[in-house]
Each structure stands twice: as structure tokens, then as C-alpha cells.
Amino acid sequence: MKKVRIALLGLGNVGKGVWNILQKNGGEIAQRSGYDIEIAKILVRDVNKDRGVKVPKELLTNDFDDIISDDSIEIVVEVMGGIDPTMEYILRSVRKKKNVVTANKMLIATHGKEIFREVEENGVSINFEASVAGGIPVINGINENLAANKIEEIKGIINGTTNYILTKMTQDGMDFDAALQEAQEKGYAEADPTSDVEGFDAAYKLAILAALAFETEVDINNVYKEGITNIKAMDIEYAKEMGYVVKLLAIAKDVDGKLELRVHPTMIPSIHPLANVNDAFNAVFIKGNAVGELMLYGRGAGELPTGSAVVGDIISVLRSEREGSNISLSHYTDKKVSRMEAVEAEYYIRMTLVDKPGVLGRIATKLGENNVSIYSFIQKPVKGDFATVVLVTHKNLEGNVKKALKEICEMDAINKVENVIRIEQ
Amino acid sequence: MKKVRIALLGLGNVGKGVWNILQKNGGEIAQRSGYDIEIAKILVRDVNKDRGVKVPKELLTNDFDDIISDDSIEIVVEVMGGIDPTMEYILRSVRKKKNVVTANKMLIATHGKEIFREVEENGVSINFEASVAGGIPVINGINENLAANKIEEIKGIINGTTNYILTKMTQDGMDFDAALQEAQEKGYAEADPTSDVEGFDAAYKLAILAALAFETEVDINNVYKEGITNIKAMDIEYAKEMGYVVKLLAIAKDVDGKLELRVHPTMIPSIHPLANVNDAFNAVFIKGNAVGELMLYGRGAGELPTGSAVVGDIISVLRSEREGSNISLSHYTDKKVSRMEAVEAEYYIRMTLVDKPGVLGRIATKLGENNVSIYSFIQKPVKGDFATVVLVTHKNLEGNVKKALKEICEMDAINKVENVIRIEQ
Numbered sequence: 001m002k003k004v005r006i007a008l009l010g011l012g013n014v015g016k017g018v019w020n021i022l023q024k025n026g027g028e029i030a031q032r033s034g035y036d037i038e039i040a041k042i043l044v045r046d047v048n049k050d051r052g053v054k055v056p057k058e059l060l061t062n063d064f065d066d067i068i069s070d071d072s073i074e075i076v077v078e079v080m081g082g083i084d085p086t087m088e089y090i091l092r093s094v095r096k097k098k099n100v101v102t103a104n105k106m107l108i109a110t111h112g113k114e115i116f117r118e119v120e121e122n123g124v125s126i127n128f129e130a131s132v133a134g135g136i137p138v139i140n141g142i143n144e145n146l147a148a149n150k151i152e153e154i155k156g157i158i159n160g161t162t163n164y165i166l167t168k169m170t171q172d173g174m175d176f177d178a179a180l181q182e183a184q185e186k187g188y189a190e191a192d193p194t195s196d197v198e199g200f201d202a203a204y205k206l207a208i209l210a211a212l213a214f215e216t217e218v219d220i221n222n223v224y225k226e227g228i229t230n231i232k233a234m235d236i237e238y239a240k241e242m243g244y245v246v247k248l249l250a251i252a253k254d255v256d257g258k259l260e261l262r263v264h265p266t267m268i269p270s271i272h273p274l275a276n277v278n279d280a281f282n283a284v285f286i287k288g289n290a291v292g293e294l295m296l297y298g299r300g301a302g303e304l305p306t307g308s309a310v311v312g313d314i315i316s317v318l319r320s321e322r323e324g325s326n327i328s329l330s331h332y333t334d335k336k337v338s339r340m341e342a343v344e345a346e347y348y349i350r351m352t353l354v355d356k357p358g359v360l361g362r363i364a365t366k367l368g369e370n371n372v373s374i375y376s377f378i379q380k381p382v383k384g385d386f387a388t389v390v391l392v393t394h395k396n397l398e399g400n401v402k403k404a405l406k407e408i409c410e411m412d413a414i415n416k417v418e419n420v421i422r423i424e425q
Numbered sequence: 426m427k428k429v430r431i432a433l434l435g436l437g438n439v440g441k442g443v444w445n446i447l448q449k450n451g452g453e454i455a456q457r458s459g460y461d462i463e464i465a466k467i468l469v470r471d472v473n474k475d476r477g478v479k480v481p482k483e484l485l486t487n488d489f490d491d492i493i494s495d496d497s498i499e500i501v502v503e504v505m506g507g508i509d510p511t512m513e514y515i516l517r518s519v520r521k522k523k524n525v526v527t528a529n530k531m532l533i534a535t536h537g538k539e540i541f542r543e544v545e546e547n548g549v550s551i552n553f554e555a556s557v558a559g560g561i562p563v564i565n566g567i568n569e570n571l572a573a574n575k576i577e578e579i580k581g582i583i584n585g586t587t588n589y590i591l592t593k594m595t596q597d598g599m600d601f602d603a604a605l606q607e608a609q610e611k612g613y614a615e616a617d618p619t620s621d622v623e624g625f626d627a628a629y630k631l632a633i634l635a636a637l638a639f640e641t642e643v644d645i646n647n648v649y650k651e652g653i654t655n656i657k658a659m660d661i662e663y664a665k666e667m668g669y670v671v672k673l674l675a676i677a678k679d680v681d682g683k684l685e686l687r688v689h690p691t692m693i694p695s696i697h698p699l700a701n702v703n704d705a706f707n708a709v710f711i712k713g714n715a716v717g718e719l720m721l722y723g724r725g726a727g728e729l730p731t732g733s734a735v736v737g738d739i740i741s742v743l744r745s746e747r748e749g750s751n752i753s754l755s756h757y758t759d760k761k762v763s764r765m766e767a768v769e770a771e772y773y774i775r776m777t778l779v780d781k782p783g784v785l786g787r788i789a790t791k792l793g794e795n796n797v798s799i800y801s802f803i804q805k806p807v808k809g810d811f812a813t814v815v816l817v818t819h820k821n822l823e824g825n826v827k828k829a830l831k832e833i834c835e836m837d838a839i840n841k842v843e844n845v846i847r848i849e850q
Contacts, residue, residue: 021573021715031756032572135716137570145562147457148446148736276701290446290733291560294723308715311573331456
């Protein structure tokens with residue numbers, strides 16, 4: 001059996017997953033890949049820290065030079081995260097003709113282009129399946145299995161934390177704060193949950209998926225982001241009454257050559273395959289012009305699921321005997337991204353107002369003046385000082401909806417536009 | 426741009442899908458694969474038949490020798506189906522060092538071993554993603570993306586016809602005959618629906634998936650098959666009352682090194698991801714020891730979805746510069762397959778009986794004598810001459826359940842055991 005020596009950068013959750021999978025399934029992996037995989041070095045900050053995993057101490061090093069100067073190491077597996085010093089380590093590895101496997105969404109989303117260019121120039125490979133949706137093979141799905149398709153649309157539940165929170169709010173009627181607290185207690189949410197609940201994490205992942213699916217450069221700053229902190233139990237309840245479920249969706253669409261890139265809470269029909277993706281599970285729904293509708297579902301995080309993707313990438317490097325790099329940006333374009341005002345969607349709008357005769361008519365008139373057509377209009381029983389009105393629009397330009405709502409807000413009888421949630425069919 | 430010449434064997438639905446995709450997405454496919462793909466020859470029975478697709482007549486031939494003798498043809502794409510003469514054509518192509526892509530489930534399920542051996546000996550490649558679940562990348566999923574895993578279990582809805590019929594029975598309360606007729610009218614079921622409704626089609630596909638997932642030879646005769654013709658609207662209704670949905674599942678499990686291979690109607694919890702796979706959609710649920718639960722969902726049939734998988738395979742041949750074959754059976758084992766009597770499941774049992782005092786007690790006693798423990802026991806209101814009893818067992822050996830039911834059938838008060846449906850959680 002041939003041998004290959006690899007190095008791990010990092011021994012956190014994902015690193016431990018990789019280690020454990022190679023221990024547990026090493027025999028099968030050797031037979032499938034044709035190689036005995038030896039972890040030769042592991043870069044850690046503190047070689048003395050107890051990580052709860054039985055790694056021989058002589059493998060640990062806190063000096064990247066031990067790895068980069070070892071020519072017998074053919075694959076560098078980066079599972080430490082962050083940009084600095086990760087970027088430097090990956091570039092140095094590539095320049096020393098080492099193949100790279102990484103799980104780093106932030107790095108690929110923000111510095112992918114630069115890295116891919118170096119990879120191409122140096123004739124090595126880079127694989128990053130684990131950077132999006134953990135164990136779900138969505139990157140290979142797009143790059144390999146769907147290569148016969150023009151991809152038209154991606155809709156993903158690609159943040160497990162927010163999906164767990166929204167599931168609890170939906171199934172148990174919890175409010176956001178209680179659901180967040182439970183997610184934190186169960187280890188699904190971090191002490192500072194901003195990156196998850198405000199949509200940053202999903203935006204990085206969406207940027208990667210969109211770049212691959214539409215073969216274009218994606219500037220992370222062009223991904224619209226809106227988190228779930230403003231979703232109330234009441235919105236979820238009203239959604240249910242209308243046959244919808246609220247999910248944080250990451251959406252990328254090619255609409256006549258222009259891209260929509262947006263992460264926001266979304267109402268989807270309760271019979272949509274994504275509507276039944278619950279708890280911390282992830283799923284990515286893809287429309288291709290040949291395959292039609294495809295969905296990939298599974299665990300988007302966790303030691304072993306993410307490790308499964310990393311080790312899958314290592315095996316894929318070993319099986320490939322391709323000369324030259326596995327990536328080429330030469331046919332990538334630079335597609336324009338639509339402003340949100342130019343996006344078309346249906347809208348759920350919840351507002352509170354003083355219950356006076358004629359108010360509803362004036363709201364409807366104002367919407368009509370802005371070319372916003374209404375699908376349904378429900379006044380809820382008055383509670384406290386204000387009446388609640390829930391309305392759902394037909395498909396309209398977001399710019400028109402926003403303008404109409406701004407004008408409606410200026411009406412005396414209106415207390416507040418409490419929430420606006422986009423609806424996707 | 427490099428050029429590659431390929432031949433199609435067959436120009437039915439899938440062949441037309443391949444043709445249309447290469448017309449529609451040819452530019453993108455060329456950029457992604459690095460090759461301009463030219464369909465050089467198409468084997469058809471009748472070169473004069475109108476197939477509703479604009480194929481230049483000079484490409485058509487009814488003589489396989491035109492293809493096999495053309496050394497410039499590097500890939501043979503078999504989309505004609507059946508065993509004879511397909512098997513011969515594929516073997517001859519392989520021996521002439523042509524790579525093969527096929528969508529032929531029956532051939533791979535029954536003659537895979539022989540074909541793979543020739544492929545290996547001749548150092549070419551064979552790809553057959555389209556043979557199972559159309560556009561859903563389940564074969565590459567198992568072979569590539571999940572290569573880091575020991576696969577523990579596969580549960581698939583891999584026959585669209587039966588899923589359409591069961592969906593109609595579930596959603597509209599139709600009985601089997603009416604739903605079958607509707608499926609036939611919509612083109613989802615053939616005039617002779619036997620292969621679909623009796624589980625043959627799903628069994629072929631399961632044999633392929635199980636062989637790859639468990640790296641073992643699978644004899645198609647060892648796959649247990651039970652169709653959906655005995656499912657009554659009533660069974661589906663009772664299932665719903667208990668929180669279950671009835672699906673035709675293809676199940677492969679590795680239980681302590683022995684395989685269960687079975688296709689049968691199955692009750693699954695209505696919250697299971699497979700429970701919401703409706704109409705003619707397919708889905709494959711996979712448990713791996715690293716990735717956990719994964720599900721791939723999409724269209725399992727149709728011109729373009731199946732064509733998507735075939736063309737994806739062609740691209741994968743073009744991208745790979747691997748020397749030698751892409752398949753090796755050297756580490757395949759010959760795992761034993763459990764008899765159904767040795768399978769453990771929960772069981773839904775519906776029987777009709779004469780409504781006499783003491784009957785229920787005697788049934789319960791008989792089950793107990795055979796070590797079958799009961800989870801629930803419901804007597805339905807008497808209609809006509811007989812009372813209906815629905816009982817659900819705990820997990821039990823199928824052998825014990827069958828023996829108990831045989832003894833119960835001999836009781837005077839029993840009219841008939843009307844249906845027995847396995848339950849999977």
C-alpha cells in the first residue's frame with residue numbers, strides 16, 4: 001500500500017473529527033483511496049493543552065515551519081479557521097506544491113480568488129467541501145454532479161443555529177430570546193451569537209455557493225443580509241395560519257443574467273421540501289435547467305459530519321491523478337448583483353394602527369398608488385391600544401413596497417410597520 | 426479547445442435528454458470539461474423513425490459496427506436499456522478501450538461484476554450515475570463524497586411511479602386502482618405497471634446502491650421484494666391516525682456484518698424527511714458513521730434529469746486524467762444477506778374477525794406465546810360482518826410475527842389477516 005503524509009493545521013472540533021475518522025475508518029479509507037494516510041504533523045497553538053483526544057504528543061507542533069519545510073508532507077489540511085495567519089499558511093503551502101484541503105468558509109468567501117489563482121499557477125489542488133453545510137456534499141454537487149446544468153437558483157438553510165432557533169419558535173411557540181438561550185445551552189449557538197443570528201455565517205457560505213454555481217466572482221459585500229432577531233412568535237403563528245413556515249434562507253438566483261444574493265428570514269409554503277428541514281439540520285435546494293429541483297439535506301456542522309467532508313476531500317485528492325490544478329477561473333465572469341430594490345418577491349407585512357374607520361382603505365390606496373397589489377389583508381382583533389393588520393402582497397418590486405411602506409408610516413393612524421418578511425414559493 | 430467524439434447507443438427519452446442538454450448547455454459544458462463534445466454516431470433500430478428531436482440524419486446508424494470500428498470515438502454512452510444486445514455492446518466497447526457511460530440499472534444490477542472486471546482489465550472507466558434515481562447524484566455521493574464513511578443504512582424512495590400512486594392515495598384518499606390509472610394517464614406508469622408496482626425496478630436500483638455502499642457483491646435474487654398492490658386506502662388512513670405515512674422503501678442495512686436488502690411498503694413517521702417526498706420525486710436517505718444522516722432528493726426519472734446524470738458522467742470522464750480504470754472490486758467482499766425471518770422490525774397488522782367476546786384476548790395470547798410484544802391494539806367499529814382490528818407490534822423478529830399470524834389465522838373467529846406492513850422509525 002502506498003503511503004501519504006498529511007499535516008493538520010488546527011485540532012479543534014473539525015480537526016478532532018478528522019483525526020477520529022481516520023482512526024475509525026482508516027482501513028476502509030486506505031482500500032478506497034489506495035493510500036495509507038499518515039497524519040505527520042498537527043499545528044496547534046499550545047502543544048500541552050488537553051484536547052480530549054488521544055493524539056501522540058510528538059505529532060503536535062506550534063511552529064508552521066516544521067510543516068512547510070517537510071517535503072514529505074503532500075497535503076495540508078487547514079481546519080483552524082480565520083484569515084490571519086491561515087491565509088499565509090495556505091499560500092505558502094500552495095507555493096511549496098502541497099495540495100490543500102480547507103474547511104474555512106470565511107477565507108474562501110473573502111480571499112478565494114487570490115487563493116485559487118495561486119493554486120492554478122502552482123498546479124496543485126484545493127478542496128473545500130467542508131466550508132459550506134458540513135457533511136452535505138453541496139460543493140461537489142454543484143462542481144461535479146451538476147456540471148451538465150445551468151444552475152438557475154439556490155435556496156439554502158445553511159446556518160444550523162438559526163434553524164434550530166426558528167424550529168423551537170415554530171414547534172414550541174417560544175420567543176426568540178428563549179429559543180436562543182436553549183440553543184446556547186445545547187451548544188448550537190455561541191455566547192456571542194451575532195455571526196449566526198444576523199446572517200453573517202450564511203452570507204459567507206452563500207457567497208461560495210453562488211460563485212461556483214454561477215461561475216462568477218462574488219464580493220461578500222454584495223450579499224444582502226438580514227438576521228432573525230426581529231422575528232416574533234406572532235409572525236410565525238400568522239405564517240402558519242396562511243400555510244407558511246419561516247426559515248432563514250440564503251438565496252442566489254440568476255435572473256436574466258443578473259444575480260440576486262440575499263440572506264433573510266423567508267416564508268416558504270409548508271409543503272416545500274425546505275419547510276421540513278428542522279432543528280440544526282441544513283439543506284440546499286438547487287434548480288438546474290436539466291436536473292430540475294434537487295435538494296441535499298444533512299448535518300451542516302459538528303465534528304464528524306464536517307470531518308466527513310474534509311476526509312472525503314483528502315480521498316478525492318488521493319484518487320485524482322490529474323496533472324495541474326483542479327480549479328480554473330479562466331471562464332469566470334463578473335456578474336452584476338441586483339440591488340434589493342430591484343428584487344421581486346411577495347411580502348408579508350405586519351403593522352399596528354389605530355382602529356379608526358377608513359384606515360384600511362387609505363393603506364390599500366397608498367399601496368395601489370405605488371403599484372403594490374395585495375393578495376390578502378387581515379385585521380386581527382384589537383389588543384391594547386392598537387389593531388394589528390397583516391397583509392400579503394402579490395409579487396412586487398421591493399423598491400415599490402418600501403416606498404409604499406414609508407408613505408404609510410407617515411399616516412397619523414399608523415403606529416408602526418412591525419415586520420416585513422419576504423415570501424418565496 | 427480540445428474535441429472528443431462520443432457515440433450514443435439509443436435515442437429514446439434519455440438519449441433525447443442527452444442530445445438536448447448538449448445542445449442547450451454545450452458552451453458551459455465545454456468550458457467546464459475543457460472539451461467540445463461531439464456526438465459522432467447514434468445507434469437506433471430504425472433510422473427513419475421520427476423522434477421529435479432535430480438530429481442530423483447522417484449521425485444515425487442501425488449498425489453497431491459503425492461505432493465500434495471508429496477509433497476516434499472515445500466514449501460510448503449506452504441509453505438503450507435491457508440486457509441483450511446491450512451487454513455485448515458494452516463489453517465490446519470496453520475491449521476496444523472506449524470509456525462507457527450507462528443509465529442501465531438492470532444491466533448493472535445483474536451483470537455489474539462481469540462488466541466491472543472487464544473495465545478494470547482494460548484500464549478504461551465506467552460511470553452509471555443515471556442508473557439509480559435519475560438526476561440525483563446518489564452513486565457519486567456514495568462513491569466519492571461519503572468515501573470517509575462506513576455506511577450503515579440506506580433507505581430510498583427510488584421508484585417514482587409507486588411514490589406518485591401512494592401520494593395520490595394519501596393526499597386524495599384514492600384507492601390503488603384509481604391512482605394507478607391516473608399515473609398511467611400522466612405518463613408516470615406504463616401500460617404494464619408490474620415492474621414498478623411489484624418492486625422489481627426498485628430492487629435493481631437497491632442492488633446497485635447496496636453493492637457500492639457495502640462494497641460487496643449483491644445477487645439480485647437476494648433482494649426481498651413486495652409491491653404496493655395490496656395497500657388499501659384504509660391502511661393509509663390508519664397509518665395517518667398513528668402519525669405514519671406509507672411509502673415504498675428500498676432498504677439496505679448492515680446489521681453486524683450481515684445485510685438486510687428489502688423493498689416493501691413501509692410506514693415511516695410523518696416527521697421523517699422521507700415522509701415528505703411526494704409525487705414522482707425520489708429521495709435516498711443514507712446513514713454514515715461520520716456524516717450522520719444525509720438525504721438526497723430530486724427527480725428520479727425524465728428526459729432531462731436522467732440526461733443531467735448521463736452528461737455529468739461524460740464530463741467526469743473528460744475531467745479525469747486518471748490512468749487505468751475507475752473501479753476496483755479487489756476489496757469487495759461477499760456479505761451474507763439475512764433471510765426476512767431474521768429481520769427485526771415493528772409491524773402494523775390489520776385483520777378482520779367475528780366480533781365475539783374473548784377474541785382479542787386470544788389474539789394477544791397467541792402473539793405473546795410467539796414472543797411478539799404489542800405496542801397498540803385498536804378495534805375499529807364493526808362494518809358488515811366483521812370487526813377490524815389494527816395492531817402495532819414492538820420491534821420483533823419477522824419469523825416470530827409470521828408464525829404467530831399463521832396460528833392466529835387458524836382461529837375460528839378470525840376472518841383474515843388483511844395486511845401486514847413493516848414500520849421503520
